Amino acid sequence: MTNAGRNHGGRPVQLDEVSKKIIEQLQADGRRSYADIGKAVGLSEAAVRQRVQKLTDAGVMQIVAVTDPMQLGFTRQAMIGIRASGDTRDLADRLAEIPEIDYVVLTAGSFDLLAEVVCEDDDELIELLNTSIRNLDGVLTTETFVYLKLRKQFYNWGTR
Amino acid sequence: MTNAGRNHGGRPVQLDEVSKKIIEQLQADGRRSYADIGKAVGLSEAAVRQRVQKLTDAGVMQIVAVTDPMQLGFTRQAMIGIRASGDTRDLADRLAEIPEIDYVVLTAGSFDLLAEVVCEDDDELIELLNTSIRNLDGVLTTETFVYLKLRKQFYNWGTR
DNA sequence: AGTGAAACGACCGTAGA
DNA sequence: TCTACGGTCGTTTCACT
Numbered sequence: 001m002t003n004a005g006r007n008h009g010g011r012p013v014q015l016d017e018v019s020k021k022i023i024e025q026l027q028a029d030g031r032r033s034y035a036d037i038g039k040a041v042g043l044s045e046a047a048v049r050q051r052v053q054k055l056t057d058a059g060v061m062q063i064v065a066v067t068d069p070m071q072l073g074f075t076r077q078a079m080i081g082i083r084a085s086g087d088t089r090d091l092a093d094r095l096a097e098i099p100e101i102d103y104v105v106l107t108a109g110s111f112d113l114l115a116e117v118v119c120e121d122d123d124e125l126i127e128l129l130n131t132s133i134r135n136l137d138g139v140l141t142t143e144t145f146v147y148l149k150l151r152k153q154f155y156n157w158g159t160r
Numbered sequence: 161m162t163n164a165g166r167n168h169g170g171r172p173v174q175l176d177e178v179s180k181k182i183i184e185q186l187q188a189d190g191r192r193s194y195a196d197i198g199k200a201v202g203l204s205e206a207a208v209r210q211r212v213q214k215l216t217d218a219g220v221m222q223i224v225a226v227t228d229p230m231q232l233g234f235t236r237q238a239m240i241g242i243r244a245s246g247d248t249r250d251l252a253d254r255l256a257e258i259p260e261i262d263y264v265v266l267t268a269g270s271f272d273l274l275a276e277v278v279c280e281d282d283d284e285l286i287e288l289l290n291t292s293i294r295n296l297d298g299v300l301t302t303e304t305f306v307y308l309k310l311r312k313q314f315y316n317w318g319t320r
Numbered sequence: 321a322g323t324g325a326a327a328c329g330a331c332c333g334t335a336g337a
Numbered sequence: 338t339c340t341a342c343g344g345t346c347g348t349t350t351c352a353c354t
Contacts, residue, residue: 015232026225030190033330044340049331051338060231063223065186066315071220072175079239079267079274081305092311102314107239109305114239118316145241145267145274151252153317154262155226156278193347204323209348211321 015060018043019051023061026052027155030063062157069118076119077147080129081111086138088112098132100124111143175220178203179211183221186212187315190223222317229278236279237307240289241271246298248272258292260284271303 015023021041025032034048041048055061069077084091088106095104095115103116115133119125125146134142175183181201185192194208201208215221229237244251248266255264255275263276275293279285285306294302 023225023227027227028224030223030225035330045331046333046341047339058231059228061228062226063190064188064226064315065183065190066222066224066226066317067183067187068219068221069316071218079265089309089311092309096312101312102316104311105239106308106311107305108308110303111305114305143270145269145271148266148268149249149252151249151264151266152256152261155224155315155317156229156262157226157313157315195347205348206324206350207322 019055022048022051023055026061026063066155074118074120076121076125077150078117078119078125079145079147080115080117080133081143081145082113082115082133083110083140083142084112084138085140088138091136091138094136095133098128100128100132179215182208182211183215186221186223226315234278234280236281236285237310238277238279238285239305239307240275240277240293241303241305242273242275242293243270243300243302244272244298245300248298251296251298254296255293258288260288260292 018041022037025037025040033045034052035045037043038045038048043051052061056063082091082095092104092106092113095101095113100117100119101115102118103114105114106112107114117125117128119128125144129142129144133139178201182197185197185200193205194212195205197203198205198208203211212221216223242251242255252264252266252273255261255273260277260279261275262278263274265274266272267274277285277288279288285304289302289304293299
């Protein structure tokens with residue numbers, strides 16, 4: 001189960017209804033057996049297996065464990081909007097190295113970057129902002145949006 | 161493989177090093193066999209399976225398929241900051257019903273809500289902003305941050 | 321909470337339509 | 338790209354520690 005063959009070109013893949021159904025099944029339960037999925041979509045176990053292989057090799061889909069930060073004791077989350085000078089790709093790289101940051105995206109708009117942080121508590125968040133983030137070369141100003149309640153989350157993916 | 165027994169109380173669970181290692185293995189590959197994981201963490205297959213069962217039942221972890229919107233032809237993503245009046249929980253509920261929105265969070269700061277949208281192209285994004293989002297009762301102003309490049313994404317989860 | 325063993329079911333490779 | 342099938346390996350259950 002390697003990552004070999006990822007479609008780094010990023011050309012969209014045309015999916016038929018059957019593959020979409022297979023993905024739906026695995027979005028509900030990533031460990032569902034290929035045989036079970038086959039019954040649900042009307043295909044043999046081997047055919048399902050081949051399609052899943054193709055989809056993961058092409059980088060359309062990944063089957064992974066997703067954790068709940070709250071349950072792991074990370075009670076404080078926030079999105080940080082960053083206005084920057086210089087090369088934002090470079091800054092994004094440096095932000096990505098910070099373990100408390102789980103999400104970094106380069107944007108167009110009144111922020112140049114958005115970064116999501118996962119912290120144990122407010123103290124860790126303050127520490128992170130004051131030492132790790134605002135001190136970075138190229139960071140002009142930041143704006144913090146502390147999460148009060150997560151209402152919806154659907155799993156997409158697209159780091160490349 | 162139901163969702164039964166989710167720990168909706170949200171009390172943090174204390175995890176030992178072994179469970180953390182198991183989660184790490186599954187974050188890398190959600191379909192890795194329990195036997196393999198057992199070899200990696202020094203536990204029998206049955207013990208690993210019991211722990212994984214517990215972790216998923218407690219709501220600490222979920223094993224799911226995560227898709228890449230780009231590969232599925234959704235070439236335009238954006239974060240939308242929303243300033244609102246009235247009950248933001250109510251507004252969040254209505255935003256969550258919009259299929260193009262995959263992420264809604266209530267925040268403290270200069271936005272009341274953040275919503276992430278996944279669109280096929282710019283036209284769909286414009287349409288969505290003008291018709292579905294800005295027209296909602298309670299939406300005062302919006303600010304859109306179009307994604308240029310996703311740099312880092314780590315899978316967390318916490319909708320309740 | 322963990323191991324070990326036996327029965328069962330899933331997965332994988334290959335052959336063939 | 339699919340089905341069919343046999344060998345191998347993973348999973349499940351249970352008795353035991």
